[in-house]
Amino acid sequence: MKCLFCEIAEKKRPAKIIYEDELAVAFEDINPQAPVHCLVVPKKHIATSLELEKENNALVGHLFQIANKIAKDRGIAERGFRLVMNCNPESGQTVFHIHLHILGGRIMHWPPG
Ligand code: AMP
Ligand code: ZN
Secondary structure, eight states: OOHHHHHHHSSOOOOEEEOOOEEEEEEOOSSSSSEEEEEEEESSSSOOOGGOGHHHGHHHHHHHHHHHHHHHTTOOTTTTTEEEESSSSTOOOSSSSEEEEEEEOOOOOSOOO
């Protein structure tokens, strides 16, 4: 099929799904970089954040609302956590279907490297 995260969203590929609604899905990252590392993914295929149009503004806000809920549920909201959306190869983007990384449960360093 076309895209890894479309496949996960369509349940054609297994993932540890932790949240789902009509617009988005969230699941555990397969290669976690922190004690909490989840991905929030819109069901609609959008390859990179550069492709976001005005009509997607509410969808992007929705991804942040989901991330906030997961951060609270996992107990990292008050301690602090990082939300990351990589865009294109030099950022480290490897899956070309937008996704918000939720990283937490340890101290995050800056600059991120
Ligand atoms: P990025 O590098 O920003 O494109 O992030 C892609 C993320 O997807 C990486 O953190 C990968 O570990 C993660 N990933 C790749 N394949 C899977 C999968 N099948 N299930 C869950 N996470 C995945
Ligand atoms: Zn896709």
